[in-house]
Amino acid sequence: MSCRAWQENSSLKELQSRGVCLLKLQVASQRTGLYGQLLVTFEPERGGSAAGLPSNSFSSGDIVGLYGSGNQDGQLATGVVTRVTQRSVTVAFDESHDFQLNLDPEASYRLLKLANDVTYKRLKNALLSLKKYHSGPASSLIEVLFGGAAPSPASEIPPLTLYNPALDASQKEAVSFALAQKELAIIHGPPGTGKTTTVVEIILQVVKQGSKVLCCAPSNIAVDNLVERLAGRRLRILRLGHPARLLESVQQHCLDAVLARSDSAQVVADIRRDMDQIFLKNKKAHDKREKSNFRNEMKLLRKELKEREEAAMVEGLTAADVVLATNTGASPDGPLKLLPEGHFDVVVIDECAQALEASCWIPLLKARRCILAGDHRQLPPTTASHKAALAGLSLSLMERLAQERGPAVVRMLTVQYRMHQAIMRWASEAMYHGQLTAHSSVAGHLLRDLPGVADTEETSIPLLLVDTAGCGLFELEEDDNQSRGNPGEVRLVTLHIQALVAAGVHAGDIAVIAPYNLQVELLRQSLAHQHPELEIKSVDGFQGREKEAVILSFVRSNRRGEVGFLAEDRRINVAVTRARRHVAIVCDSRTVNNHAFLKTLVEYFTEHGEVRTAFEYLEDIVPENYAHEGSQGPRRAAARPRGPAFLSTPASAQPPRGPEAKAAPRGEPRKPRMRPLQPCSDGGRPGGTEHLRAKITEFLDSEETRLQFPTSLNSHDRLRVHQIAEELGLRHDSAGEGAARYVTVSKRGAPAPTPTDKKEKPDKKEKPDKKEKPDKKEKPDKEQPDKKKPDKERSQTRRRSQTKNKKEKPDKKEKPQKLPQNKKKKREAKGPAAAVLPSEEDLDALLSAVTKADNTCSFAKCAASIATLGQLCQLCGHRYCLSHHLPEVHGCGEQARAHARQKLRREGVPSAGSGARDRPLDPARRAQLQRRLDLRLGELSGQRTSKKKEKDRGT
Numbered sequence: 038m039s040c041r042a043w044q045e046n047s048s049l050k051e052l053q054s055r056g057v058c059l060l061k062l063q064v065a066s067q068r069t070g071l072y073g074q075l076l077v078t079f080e081p082e083r084g085g086s087a088a089g090l091p092s093n094s095f096s097s098g099d100i101v102g103l104y105g106s107g108n109q110d111g112q113l114a115t116g117v118v119t120r121v122t123q124r125s126v127t128v129a130f131d132e133s134h135d136f137q138l139n140l141d142p143e144a145s146y147r148l149l150k151l152a153n154d155v156t157y158k159r160l161k162n163a164l165l166s167l168k169k170y171h172s173g174p175a176s177s178l179i180e181v182l183f184g185g186a187a188p189s190p191a192s193e194i195p196p197l198t199l200y201n202p203a204l205d206a207s208q209k210e211a212v213s214f215a216l217a218q219k220e221l222a223i224i225h226g227p228p229g230t231g232k233t234t235t236v237v238e239i240i241l242q243v244v245k246q247g248s249k250v251l252c253c254a255p256s257n258i259a260v261d262n263l264v265e266r267l268a269g270r271r272l273r274i275l276r277l278g279h280p281a282r283l284l285e286s287v288q289q290h291c292l293d294a295v296l297a298r299s300d301s302a303q304v305v306a307d308i309r310r311d312m313d314q315i316f317l318k319n320k321k322a323h324d325k326r327e328k329s330n331f332r333n334e335m336k337l338l339r340k341e342l343k344e345r346e347e348a349a350m351v352e353g354l355t356a357a358d359v360v361l362a363t364n365t366g367a368s369p370d371g372p373l374k375l376l377p378e379g380h381f382d383v384v385v386i387d388e389c390a391q392a393l394e395a396s397c398w399i400p401l402l403k404a405r406r407c408i409l410a411g412d413h414r415q416l417p418p419t420t421a422s423h424k425a426a427l428a429g430l431s432l433s434l435m436e437r438l439a440q441e442r443g444p445a446v447v448r449m450l451t452v453q454y455r456m457h458q459a460i461m462r463w464a465s466e467a468m469y470h471g472q473l474t475a476h477s478s479v480a481g482h483l484l485r486d487l488p489g490v491a492d493t494e495e496t497s498i499p500l501l502l503v504d505t506a507g508c509g510l511f512e513l514e515e516d517d518n519q520s521r522g523n524p525g526e527v528r529l530v531t532l533h534i535q536a537l538v539a540a541g542v543h544a545g546d547i548a549v550i551a552p553y554n555l556q557v558e559l560l561r562q563s564l565a566h567q568h569p570e571l572e573i574k575s576v577d578g579f580q581g582r583e584k585e586a587v588i589l590s591f592v593r594s595n596r597r598g599e600v601g602f603l604a605e606d607r608r609i610n611v612a613v614t615r616a617r618r619h620v621a622i623v624c625d626s627r628t629v630n631n632h633a634f635l636k637t638l639v640e641y642f643t644e645h646g647e648v649r650t651a652f653e654y655l656e657d658i659v660p661e662n663y664a665h666e667g668s669q670g671p672r673r674a675a676a677r678p679r680g681p682a683f684l685s686t687p688a689s690a691q692p693p694r695g696p697e698a699k700a701a702p703r704g705e706p707r708k709p710r711m712r713p714l715q716p717c718s719d720g721g722r723p724g725g726t727e728h729l730r731a732k733i734t735e736f737l738d739s740e741e742t743r744l745q746f747p748t749s750l751n752s753h754d755r756l757r758v759h760q761i762a763e764e765l766g767l768r769h770d771s772a773g774e775g776a777a778r779y780v781t782v783s784k785r786g787a788p789a790p791t792p793t794d795k796k797e798k799p800d801k802k803e804k805p806d807k808k809e810k811p812d813k814k815e816k817p818d819k820e821q822p823d824k825k826k827p828d829k830e831r832s833q834t835r836r837r838s839q840t841k842n843k844k845e846k847p848d849k850k851e852k853p854q855k856l857p858q859n860k861k862k863k864r865e866a867k868g869p870a871a872a873v874l875p876s877e878e879d880l881d882a883l884l885s886a887v888t889k890a891d892n893t894c895s896f897a898k899c900a901a902s903i904a905t906l907g908q909l910c911q912l913c914g915h916r917y918c919l920s921h922h923l924p925e926v927h928g929c930g931e932q933a934r935a936h937a938r939q940k941l942r943r944e945g946v947p948s949a950g951s952g953a954r955d956r957p958l959d960p961a962r963r964a965q966l967q968r969r970l971d972l973r974l975g976e977l978s979g980q981r982t983s984k985k986k987e988k989d990r991g992t
Contacts, residue, residue, distance in 0.1 A: 049147070051975035054968055056094035057150040061106065064140045065125060069313055074129045074280070075138065076119065082145060089123045092558055096121060098257060098282035100153050101128060106145035114138055115151065119281040123565075129281040139320055159368045160395040166369075167398050174379040174405045181220045182401075182438065188446060191217040200241045200270070201234065205476075208235045211448040215239045215408050216246075223435060223447045224410040227469050228614035229455025229583070236387055236410050237266045240359060244272060248382035250359045253367055253400045255392035255418075259581060260361050261287045263387060267359060275353055277362035277372055292350065292372060299349040308342045351375045364396035367403070383408065388581070393418045394434040409435045414468045415611050416580050452476055455583055455617050457483065457499040463641045467634070468610050484586060484618045490541040495533070500620055500646025502639065503529055506627040508651040508658045511594050513555070513965055520555035521601065524961040525651070526590045526623045527559050532654050533588060533621055534564065534571070545570040548584035550612050552576055552603055556592045559961050576612045587616035591635075594625035606634045613638070657938055729754065730761050733782060737765055743783040748773065755780045896921035912936065 052058035062079040069075055081090065095101070099118045104111070116128040126148065130138060140146070170179065180186040194217050197209075204212070208231055215222040216239065224239075226232025240263075243250055254260045257278060264287040267274050276283065276290045283291055296305065312335060319331040354360065354376055364386070367373055384404040386397055390411035401407055413436035420426040439447050451472050453461055458475040465473035484496035495501070510525025530549060538544055549564070549571065551557050560573045572584070589612050593600050602608065613620055622642060629635040642648065652658055736744040746758060755771060758780045762769035768783045892904040895915035908922030909915075912929040920926075924933035 048975035048978045050971050050978075052149065053091060053093075054971045056092060059090060059093060059095070059126065059148045062126075062146045062148060063144070064142045064146070067140065074131065076127055076129050077116075077140065078125050078127045079146065079148065080125045090121075090126065092561070093121075095126055095148075095150065098279075100151045101148045102151050103128070103130075104147050104149060106147060113146075117279055117281040129279075156365050156396075159365045159370070159399060160393070162368070162370075163399045163402070164395055166402060170402060173402070175402045176405075178220050178401065178405055178407060182407075182434070184441060188221055188442075189219040192219060193217070197242065199238065201238050204235070204238065205231075205452045207449070207451045208238070211235050211450060212238050212242065214448045216242055218406070218408075218446070220406055221438070221442075221446050222408045223439060223442075224408065225412060225439070225447055225449040226410060227412055227414065227450065227453065227473055228464065228611075229453035229461070230450035230473070231452075231454055232410055232412070232450060233262060233266060233387065235450060236385060236408075237263070237270075239408060240267065240385060241270060241272070243383050244358045249380060250383050250385060251367060251381040251400055251403055252359055252361045252385045252387070253364050254387040255364055255396060256388065257282045257363060258284075259388045260363055260366075262581075264290055264361055267361075272359055273357050274359045274361060275357035277360065277366050292353065295353040296346055296349045299352065301345045301349050305342060305345055305349075308338050308345070312338050312342075347375065355380075362400075364392055364399050367400040373403070378403075382406065385410070387411065389435040390433045391416060391418055391580070392433060393420075393430065394432070394437070397434045409438070411435050413439060415607050416577060417607065419577070454479055456614060457481065457616075457618055459499040459645055460613065460616055460620055462645075463638065464610055464614050467637060468606070479617070482618055484537070484540070484542055486618075487542065487546070487585065493536070493540045494647075495536045496540050496542065496619070498647050499618065500642050501533075501622070502626075502642040502646060502648045503533070503621065503623045503651060503654070504648060505529070505594060505623065505625045505651045508655075510625070510651060510658070512592055513961060521553040521592045522555040522559045522961055522965075523590065523592045523594060524559060525655075526592060526594075527556070527563050527961070529623050529651055529654055530560060530588050530590055531563050533623075534568065537586060537619075538568065542586060543570070544568040545572075546585035547571055547588065548579060548582070548586070548615060549573045549588045549590065550576055550579055550615065551590045551592060552601075552608065552612075553592050556590055558964070560590070562964075576608050579615055580611050583615050583617055585617050586619040586621070587612070588621045589613070589623065591622065591624035591629060594628050598628055598631035600629055600632045600635060603629065603635060604632050609635065609638065726757050726761075729757050733758070733761050733765060733767070736782065737767065737784070743781060746780045746782070748777050748779045750780065758782065891916075894918040894921055896927050 047055075049058060049060055053060050059079070061082045063082050065078045065080040067075060067077040095118055097118055097120060100115065101118055102115055103113045105113065114130050116130040118126060119129050120127040128148065167179070170176070177186070177189075181188050191214075194213065197213065197216075199209070199212070211224050212235060215224065224232060224235055226235065240250055240252060252260075252263055254263065260276070260278070261284045264274060264276050265284075268287070268290065274290055275292060275295060276287055277292055280288055280291055280293050288294060296302065299305075315331050315335055315338070319328060319335075322328050322331065350372055354372060360373075360381075362371075362373075381404045384400045384407045386392065386400065386407065387410050389397065389409040390413040397409075411433075413433060417431045417436075418433055420431050422430070425431075449469075449472065451474060453473055454476045455461075456464075456475065456479065458480040461473055461475050465471050483499060484490055485492045490496055505525060508525070510523060510529075513522040513524065534544075534547060534549070537547060547568075549560055551560060551573075552575065554575060557573055557575055564571055564573060572579075591603060593603055613622075622638075624639070626639050630639060733744065746755075750758070755778070759769045759771075762782045770781045770783075771778060772781065773779050892902055893899075894901045894903050894907070894917050896917055899918060899921055901918040901920070903916050903918055906919060907916040908919065910917060910922065910924060910927065910929055912924055912932045913927075915927075917927055924930050
């Protein structure tokens with residue numbers, strides 16, 4: 038379905054939800070500006086609920102239609118957007134409609150982005166002209182570009198006197214090469230290598246030789262960038278294009294401004310003044326005859342204005358040394374039709390790798406020689422049709438020629454002046470065969486080197502990877518599968534930006550880039566109000582730009598391992614290379630590692646940068662890949678993929694931890710930073726799951742009975758220790774609070790102390806081991822700190838241990854006879870956990886013991902009956918008496934807290950009947966539900982409209 042047909046078949050609310058329509062607008066102001074055009078500023082209706090414009094895709098240069106408030110109202114005028122803010126949008130309307138517009142300040146209007154078919158028509162006409170082209174200035178160039186002939190031998194050029202003596206060796210070689218070629222030269226400029234600087238030098242040298250230059254680019258911003266660079270030189274430059282689409286800084290060089298400064302400018306100004314007066318008179322007139330006279334007078338004035346402007350236009354075009362326009366702006370149906378054939382000697386196309394080949398042929402047919410500049414390792418041309426892209430439309434002219442001709446026509450710039458060498462090295466190795474080098478002025482620059490920026494953890498590193506693997510921060514999906522969002526990554530990005538801003542980094546020096554429009558919208562909702570200068574854009578919208586710090590949100594996090602169009606290598610190259618001093622990537626390594634190219638990026642950041650997990654930023658995360666329920670927990674956790682990559686990060690890749698390292702400010706409380714283990718006795722590298730396993734295995738093979746890990750382990754490594762110890766059948770206890778918390782692992786089969794030992798007082802040195810020392814019959818309450826282990830397995834382990842101890846130490850049987858009678862009775866009253874299990878051959882006794890155990894509280898020290906009153910714990914599956922049924926009492930406290938956090942995040946309340954939600958619905962979820970509701974309402978509205986039309990036709 039075409040864009041126009043889609044707009045016609047959609048409701049107004051649906052169009053607004055998709056960002057292509059603005060409803061309920063009122064005229065805030067109108068004036069004549071931009072060289073005679075009417076500028077109208079629209080704002081939301083006064084007194085309405087909206088504080089500003091809704092989320093939209095309007096931008097400067099868009100063609101829009103103005104309509105009344107009714108759905109059936111026809112189009113009033115067509116204009117071009119000149120400025121968009123959060124509260125208003127300004128539109129420039131063509132003069133041909135000035136006298137017809139009579140906008141009521143109290144009336145309601147709507148703006149709709151229109152499908153522009155002018156570009157399509159110009160591309161089609163260019164291809165038709167190319168097909169019919171037989172003789173002309175571009176004949177030899179066409180043969181070379183289509184492979185019909187080889188490029189002519191390079192001509193000899195005299196030694197150059199450079200306008201910019203600071204050019205490096207590769208840039209000088211590119212300039213000399215371009216000037217010596219007779220038909221074709223390609224300048225390959227990777228990010229930050231000074232491609233535009235080189236192109237400007239080439240243009241200056243060509244003009245110095247007396248040639249006329251037509252300079253083009255696929256976008257207005259790229260053309261304006263060249264205008265700004267050339268404006269400081271003593272050149273006569275002329276910028277073609279609608280003034281509303283140009284930057285303010287270059288509007289003085291546009292054709293309208295040149296006409297305003299021409300010799301006939303005063304006459305033109307008088308004609309425009311007369312037109313403004315007639316326009317005002319026409320608004321006040323009520324008689325039809327009088328209005329008709331005003332229209333006729335306006336036509337005569339326009340005719341005279343056109344003749345005088347056309348003469349001034351030819352004068353300005355002829356006098357210009359360099360004419361600049363977009364590729365389609367150089368069309369023969371524009372101002373260039375006034376120039377004779379062969380007027381231009383050289384065509385320069387900047388950012389050629391982003392342009393459709395068809396658009397490049399519009400200016401190429403006007404000269405015998407061309408110079409193409411760009412980087413075909415960045416984003417390709419934008420193609421709306423997937424079928425057309427597969428057929429070859431996405432292959433740019435520059436990429437095709439570079440593949441076909443190779444080094445014979447290509448010169449690559451190799452010294453980059455933008456990125457820290459750690460950022461550049463990845464791009465160089467991944468995309469440019471390792472040919473790039475960082476200039477000494479940028480090789481080591483960091484955020485902390487900026488004025489007013491403090492030296493913190495965030496500002497002292499060029500590469501940061503925030504890994505969300507295993508954290509349960511999954512992506513949101515739209516119904517149409519066209520966009521994705523990730524609220525969890527939005528929170529992480531927000532916290533990192535708060536840390537950078539708190540360290541003194543200006544918000545205007547930071548860019549947030551996301552590959553999906555939904556994520557861009559979520560990020561703007563979270564950050565735009567607090568940091569209005571922060572730039573948040575998609576990858577495509579940020580090509581050609583740069584910032585001191587760039588934060589990338591990869592969004593994709595799913596169990597299927599799908600990465601979507603993150604799989605486009607060139608898109609990732611663009612995103613990473615926008616940064617000068619700092620790149621932070623927020624991603625799910627378990628998802629993105631399913632793509633080979635993204636995996637190399639994650640591995641590079643892991644090896645050369647700092648890696649953190651989302652656990653360090655967010656307190657309410659429940660590890661998604663760690664099991665918490667039932668006795669199958671450890672087995673399920675072991676079967677799943679490994680957790681965050683941070684757990685296996687080499688210690689050498691981590692920055693120093695301790696008093697010398699400054700703590701980065703945080704917007705929210707944050708978990709302690711991961712610190713490596715203290716050096717081990719065996720000299721092994723501390724940290725990582727494999728190292729922990731090796732350490733515990735070594736302890737298991739040794740004669741030691743207890744292994745205590747240092748307090749430097751963070752909560753996740755302690756969890757790993759618990760899991761490994763459980764797998765190996767060892768006891769594992771945690772003690773201490775906060776930063777002083779430590780894990781102790783001990784062997785279950787340690788020999789029990791003799792009776793004489795029990796009467797002796799423990800030595801002072803053994804006091805810390807008192808917890809591990811068996812008390813009489815290995816009382817089961819000593820295993821209570823082991824909360825990660827299911828209760829059923831703990832009970833079975835205790836019973837096996839007790840049975841083994843009784844068999845190995847028969848002298849213990851005599852112990853009860855020496856005890857006082859009251860203590861003996863108390864022992865006999867112990868619960869089933871302390872009783873000796875009957876032999877497996879005595880089936881009746883075994884069944885009786887099991888039945889008694891089922892009717893007795895599962896708490897180790899309790900023998901209360903639960904046959905009538907008892908509570909089932911949903912976490913461990915055991916029944917307890919009313920005194921021990923709370924999870925915190927019988928050992929499931931950690932699981933209960935994790936379960937409550939999950940329920941709180943999912944439903945807003947910790948348990949059923951807990952009252953109102955603590956916080957409102959998540960904004961991302963609310964926005965998603967609102968879009969679904971609007972879509973459904975639009976469908977229902979469309980059904981009603983179609984039924985009504987059918988009914989009308991039937992009657």
